[in-house]
Amino acid sequence: MVQSLQAKESIGATNGDGFGLGWYGKREEPGLYREVRPAWSDENLKHLCRHIRLPLFFAHVRAGTGTPTTRPNCHPFIHSNWMFMHNGQVGDWSLIRRRVEALIPDEFYTSRIGTTDSEAVFLAILGAGADAYPIAATVRTLTTLTELVSTSGTTEPLRFTAALSDGRDLYAFRYAYGGSANTLYYRCGRRHHGAMAEQHTSVCRHRQFPNP
Amino acid sequence: MVQSLQAKESIGATNGDGFGLGWYGKREEPGLYREVRPAWSDENLKHLCRHIRLPLFFAHVRAGTGTPTTRPNCHPFIHSNWMFMHNGQVGDWSLIRRRVEALIPDEFYTSRIGTTDSEAVFLAILGAGADAYPIAATVRTLTTLTELVSTSGTTEPLRFTAALSDGRDLYAFRYAYGGSANTLYYRCGRRHHGAMAEQHTSVCRHRQFPNP
Amino acid sequence: MVQSLQAKESIGATNGDGFGLGWYGKREEPGLYREVRPAWSDENLKHLCRHIRLPLFFAHVRAGTGTPTTRPNCHPFIHSNWMFMHNGQVGDWSLIRRRVEALIPDEFYTSRIGTTDSEAVFLAILGAGADAYPIAATVRTLTTLTELVSTSGTTEPLRFTAALSDGRDLYAFRYAYGGSANTLYYRCGRRHHGAMAEQHTSVCRHRQFPNP
Amino acid sequence: MVQSLQAKESIGATNGDGFGLGWYGKREEPGLYREVRPAWSDENLKHLCRHIRLPLFFAHVRAGTGTPTTRPNCHPFIHSNWMFMHNGQVGDWSLIRRRVEALIPDEFYTSRIGTTDSEAVFLAILGAGADAYPIAATVRTLTTLTELVSTSGTTEPLRFTAALSDGRDLYAFRYAYGGSANTLYYRCGRRHHGAMAEQHTSVCRHRQFPNP
DSSP: OOOOHHHHHHHGGGOOSOEEEEEOOSSSSOEEEEESSOGGGOHHHHHHHHHOOOSOEEEEEOOOSSSOOOGGGSSOEEETTEEEEEEEEESSHHHHHHHHHHTSOHHHHTTOOSOOHHHHHHHHHHHTTTTTOHHHHHHHHHHHHHHHHHTTTOOOOEEEEEEEEOSSEEEEEEEEESSOOOOOOOOOOTTOOOOOOOSSOEEEEEESSOOO | OOOOHHHHHHHGGGOOSOEEEEEOOSSSSOEEEEESSOGGGOHHHHHHHHHOOOSOEEEEEOOOSSSOOOGGGSSOEEETTEEEEEEEEESSHHHHHHHHHTTSOHHHHTTOOSOOHHHHHHHHHHHTTTTTOHHHHHHHHHHHHHHHHHTTTOOOOEEEEEEEEOSSEEEEEEEEESSOOOOOOOOOOTTOOOOOOOSSOEEEEEESSOOO | OOOOHHHHHHHGGGOOSOEEEEEOOSSSSOEEEEESSOGGGOHHHHHHHHHOOOSOEEEEEOOOSSSOOOGGGSSOEEETTEEEEEEEEESSHHHHHHHHHHTSOHHHHTTOOSOOHHHHHHHHHHHTTTTTOHHHHHHHHHHHHHHHHHTTTOOOOEEEEEEEEOSSEEEEEEEEESSOOOOOOOOOOTTOOOOOOOSSOEEEEEESSOOO | OOOOHHHHHHHGGGOOSOEEEEEOOSSSSOEEEEESSOGGGOHHHHHHHHHOOOSOEEEEEOOOSSSOOOGGGSSOEEETTEEEEEEEEESSHHHHHHHHHTTSOHHHHTTOOSOOHHHHHHHHHHHTTTTTOHHHHHHHHHHHHHHHHHTTTOOOOEEEEEEEEOSSEEEEEEEEESSOOOOOOOOOOTTOOOOOOOSSOEEEEEESSOOO
16 A cells, blocks of 8 residues: 555546545544646646655545545545545445435534535444454445445445545555456555454454554 | 616626526426526526526525525525525524425425525425415414524524515515524516515515416 | 546646637637636536537647646736647747747737646747637747747757637638647538648648538 | 744635645645635545645735636645745736746746736746755846836836745745835744845744754
8 A cells, every 4th residue: 555656646647527635644543635737747646755755654546436526525534643535436426325425424524515425334343342442343334335335226336445544553454345356556665564353354453553 | 576687797706616697487386596606607697697588586696604606506496386585594504404405395306406595495485385275374384483493592693684476476575583584685576566465574475477 | 628527637637738619609708717626527627618608719728848736827928819829849949948938029918827838838929920820820939939940959840739709700820830730620510611831830720611 | 933824714715816835845846725615615625735734835825817717827836845925916917917927937937827916927937046046046136027018118016025935045026116015924933034035125044843
């Protein structure tokens, strides 16, 4: 996940519906830079990439699936010390949007500043207890989403290839229902170790800092 | 309401959180131009104002009250042949947002592409039957909003100075609960006639085309 | 040239460095809408295309060749009643920029609000007398540009596929030095008639309104 | 000059024609973030300000004087290790633009990516030998500008309140011809020492790092 943004930018040639860059610096809360222009023509991004040297960051280029191209709809999404980005889709979003939004507890609903499925799923995962049990909260949310999609009468799949971090650990998920999951690449560096989990769900956990 | 945009632009000096322009041309559905930059520095707007000559348009400069500055959050809002813009606030939005969004029927919820209180109120009015009874639907929605605000535990007012049109008639509303309403200016031209209504609510109805 | 913008938009998938739309309405000066976002994600453009029905317009999607992605660098360019758009390149622009800018008379230099080669060539053509003799002014400018490119020590070609209009006639040019010219498609409608000219230069002249 | 951006942002309420932020980090070349939206509504800026902690940065909110609101027209401007921002005007720019641009040597002219007077003056100062003698190069350029303005037939003043840095020293200038100069505030911190110079010109030189 500590990959080069340049690679992302080359993908960007067809993912021109905005992009985002999130990173952990010296604060608990991650930094965030999101823009509706394509990544390849953004001079600001070039400067930020040259000047920000950090062990953990998320970079995302967006190919929208129906929701407008606005900054709040661009990944990654952040909330307190949590950061999330998602590549995929949640069935036919128009059929289950209200029920997914209903999964978000009130305390997190004020953080819903955009209208995407991805942001709603992120806040639902936080609401399901990510602070204490990030993997269990994500798996539980995916279980609920699978039910919602499967009973919504759509043939569109649930695809969930995602990265989640609290600034210390990095969790990567790859799951699908009704279709195949998007690919997920990761590299385990010196200070990382991975862990696999769950039947349908690939969970990769990277700890950013050496364990005792 | 068929006023000069130039006046609006001068107001723009302190309303720099985006703006919008909606108009009725030869189609049923209104045209819409919204932008996150301030109105005064937008060359495109200057051209559109010079080139669009129409009997009915809405112009709005936004001073945001918490929701992000995105195009979908800029007024006016449109849905099929309806257009709406709003100057005011709906109590403490964070306290009643979910309940206001719950007023929007499913068939209109897919049109919720932003996150503002104003767009939610517009879709709630449409859901309350604006197609058949625009004034009654608006008054009913304002009644519900007043209840929601008054029981939400806030001291912030409900201010609703708004314009609504179906492309044929223009309705202007001015209402407040817990505070004074924002001003509303209108001019009745040759082809317009007004109508007042309701106790707390000022309703001004302009018919765009001559009656038989 | 009275072609569908939709076709242009499909090309847009790889031309994401801004776009522009210019049109002649009831005024002498054309209308202009330019934006740095990709055409395919711009809701405003969709509305304008639905609402503007005019006999003559220019649509352009930009793939930048070095100059920044700003609105003033997007085509088409306008000056009084003239409109111009260009697909191509002017040799190694960094080598001859000053000399091309020197071709622009003072009275047109204040209209240089961007930094592209295309805008400079447009203003040079106007300065060469386009008002009286548009074809001759363009050919003379191309002759000078060919000299400048050929003596500048570059191997990069001069490619000039362009459209020029005064709101009444439409001129289309296709010329190259040191390489092949980009393609130019045009359709002659009922009210148009074409004319070919020049050795190296293809000139197509369309008259918008029927001749006596 | 190492002041809080928050103060700048409050000024921003009336300076809504874009803004910029430049800073020196671990590289020689400064970082740069410029945006055409007003500073106060830019979520990205809030994140950058929270996450960038550096001894020397420039922040600028723009109130345009005729040139378009584009990112390349926003201050600060950078070239290799140099950074510059300017508050003022250069007479009637349309009368002397070409002559000021002619002051820029070819090697710096490719860095002219915008169309403002300020960027042209910056590149002219670099061309006058800022690398070796930054104060002398600036004074010489101001002398030439004064001649150009005074002989151009305008009554508009030359106002030059500016900051210039090579990443090590910070130079602040305040000069006017035909009017009064804009104010300049600066604070000398522990590691700074100032120096005054010149008759008409106030030059303040801050050395960022302790001298031996």
